[in-house]
Amino acid sequence: MGDERSEPVVPEPIERRGTAVSPGLGIGPAYVVDRRSVNVPHTRLERDQVDAELKRFRAGLRAAHDQLETIKGRLNQGEHRQILKAQQLMLRDPALVQRTESLIKDELINAEWAVSRSVDQVREMLAKVSDEYLSARQFDVAFMGERLIMTLGGQERDSIVPPEGSVVVAYDLSPADTANFHRYKVAG
Numbered sequence: 438m439g440d441e442r443s444e445p446v447v448p449e450p451i452e453r454r455g456t457a458v459s460p461g462l463g464i465g466p467a468y469v470v471d472r473r474s475v476n477v478p479h480t481r482l483e484r485d486q487v488d489a490e491l492k493r494f495r496a497g498l499r500a501a502h503d504q505l506e507t508i509k510g511r512l513n514q515g516e517h518r519q520i521l522k523a524q525q526l527m528l529r530d531p532a533l534v535q536r537t538e539s540l541i542k543d544e545l546i547n548a549e550w551a552v553s554r555s556v557d558q559v560r561e562m563l564a565k566v567s568d569e570y571l572s573a574r575q576f577d578v579a580f581m582g583e584r585l586i587m588t589l590g591g592q593e594r595d596s597i598v599p600p601e602g603s604v605v606v607a608y609d610l611s612p613a614d615t616a617n618f619h620r621y622k623v624a625g
Contacts, residue, residue: 459597463625468599470607475583476590480547490541492547502528504584517615523528523574533559534555549586556582 468493482490506597507527512518533555556578563575590595599605604625 465624468603482545
């Protein structure tokens with residue numbers, strides 16, 4: 438056997454293309470945002486727990502609305518601000534609220550599970566609409582639902598904190614997600 442020396446293995450760079458949210462080119466380490474991490478607990482309730490769960494749901498609605506108001510306050514007038522206003526309106530949508538409350542009362546399930554089911558129903562309906570603008574609103578409904586579910590679970594929805602100089606990689610981001618990115622000096 439001869440003297441076998443192997444060269445160090447250098448991984449090939451991976452290039453991904455996506456939709457830019459601002460002009461220019463950003464190069465840096467990837468900061469991946471994975472929305473699949475939203476945990477939806479599935480808990481069955483006893484009949485005597487329903488009133489407390491309804492109160493918790495309504496408190497979650499108010500808290501999520503207030504979170505969006507805070508984020509809106511950091512933004513100048515523009516499309517992102519309008520989308521956040523629309524999400525606030527969704528949180529007050531009587532059909533969504535009634536559907537969620539009915540699921541809590543009738544099926545004896547926790548608020549997060551009921552919100553998830555209600556939001557999924559609205560998203561499915563919007564996905565079938567032929568109007569492209571209305572169909573795209575399913576993502577706004579999803580972001581609103583995620584915020585509400587995380588608020589109900591005591592998690593802070595705005596915990597996306599990319600390191601300085603990184604490139605944020607995600608399938609989709611809400612205006613609330615992107616509102617704080619300038620503070621973190623991301624590269625893209």
